[in-house]
Amino acid sequence: MVLITSDGKGDKMDWRTIYADKICTPEEAVGHIKSGDRVVVAHACGEPTVLTDAMVACAEKYGFKDVEIVHMVAMGKAGYCAPEMSEHFRHNALFLGGSTKAAIAEGRGDFTPVFFSEVPDLLRNKLHPNVALLQVSEPDEHGYCSYGISCDYTKPAAEAADIRIAQINPKMPRVLGDNFIHIDDLDVIVEAATDLIQLAPPKIGDVQKKIGENIASLVNDGDCLQLGIGAIPDAVLLFLKEKKDLGIHSEMFSDGVVELIDAGVITNKCKQIDNGKCVATFLMGTDRLYDYANDNPAVELKPVDIVNDPYVIRQNDNVVSINSCVEVDLMGQVCSESVGLQQISGVGGQVDFVRGANMSKGGRTIMAMPSTAAKGTISKIVPFLTHGAAVTTSRCDVGYVVTEHGIAQLKGNTLKERARQLIAIADPSFRDGLIEEFESRFHCAYEA
Secondary structure, three states, X not given: XXXXXXXXXXXXXXXHXXXXXXXXXXXXXXXXXXXXXXXXXXOHHHOOHHHHHHHHHOHXXXXXXXXXXXXXXXXXXXXXXXXXXXXXXXXXXXXXXXXXXXXXXOOOEEEOXXXXXXXXXXXXXXOOOOEEEEEEOOOOOOOEEEOOOEOOOHHHHHHHOOEEEEEEOOOOXXXXXXXEEEHHHOOEEEEOOOOOOOOOOOOOOXXXXXXXXXXXXXXXXXXXXXXXXXXXXXXXXXXXXXXXXXXEEOOEEOHHHHHHHHOOOEOOOOOOXXXXXXXXXXXXXXXXXXXXXXXXXXXXXXXXXXXXXXXXXXXXXXXXXXXXXXXXXXXXXXXXXXEOOEEOOOOOOHHHHHHHHHHOOXXXXXXXXXXXXXXXXXXXXXXXXXXXXXXXXXXXXXXXXXXXXXXXXXXXXXXXXXXXXXXHOOOHHHHHHHHHHHHHHHOOOOOO
């Protein structure tokens, strides 16, 4: 907005002057959504729950029809996925979570496969947002709000959207990096001090501890880590306390990283880019993590098409990419997102970091999983991927596979040697069947 002064020159109006004119209630704010709109919701723990709840509550009032909700990890209620909302909303999931899986499985929503690094381009060119629902920090003295704990695709979505509706939350930390939007660029503001969504640390059992210990043996002093989310990545952190000068360049990190920073294990001193800084594209954890990240120059969030770009990742040496998966076949093909034809999550950033780590000087890629599922009744190392399962990471990309029974090194090995090593780390109760397949496939006796 420009204020024309008496000398005819245009001066940018002070943001405080226009701020008040943009404030409204949540119900008024979601009234800017129109039937047929595509609405992109801020990601994960950065979801503006005041706005998404109001959107669902006002569906009848505003007569919403065929509103497409584009979202990745939904950590809120995802009320737009409820069966009774099907005439109002249809979810287009870029990654499935616990609150959205049923809608896709039952045909009330859709899933779009996409690498996390390519989501911003998808939003700019294919899935143009009519409306972006955001949650940001309070403005600083210059009128800039931080996207807080979720920069990822949220910032690119806001930049591409026709209308930007923001919950301004004083509880949202001011996280630094390429992670800001000016008040001038927000169309509608809702002031609401709500608690941020938190992800409690997972329970780590004996199996996860053993997997973590095995993975930690592949990590060296000075390595730059990419960690996923869940019990296995957190278990890895338990066994890194004797390491030195580790770095973080990861699509996300959680509370366990803060513990290793406090212990002096993570220093980011050896990084070739962003030296001295933990770099990610979003955060998921508790107040401990959010408080640590608040206004901390040692933490930077950037859009996902920067953080997850394999070309950017490769610029750090010794990148170690640690990811979990659903199953691995005897060739080393990895499924990380479906159980047969049933989609349960998404590609996310796994392939982005696998490829970036493989291009990094001294880099390593690790796929980690318990050897069994369903209380020990199903092997996760299989002769063939389950019928209909997606190949998330190709056999040419995988470096190591880790279970509680050991480590299989795949890269550079023949199909026969890959199968041999994978059988050795499978659960003992399933090895006979895998050996039978090995001997049939390779026309030779299996030798451990």
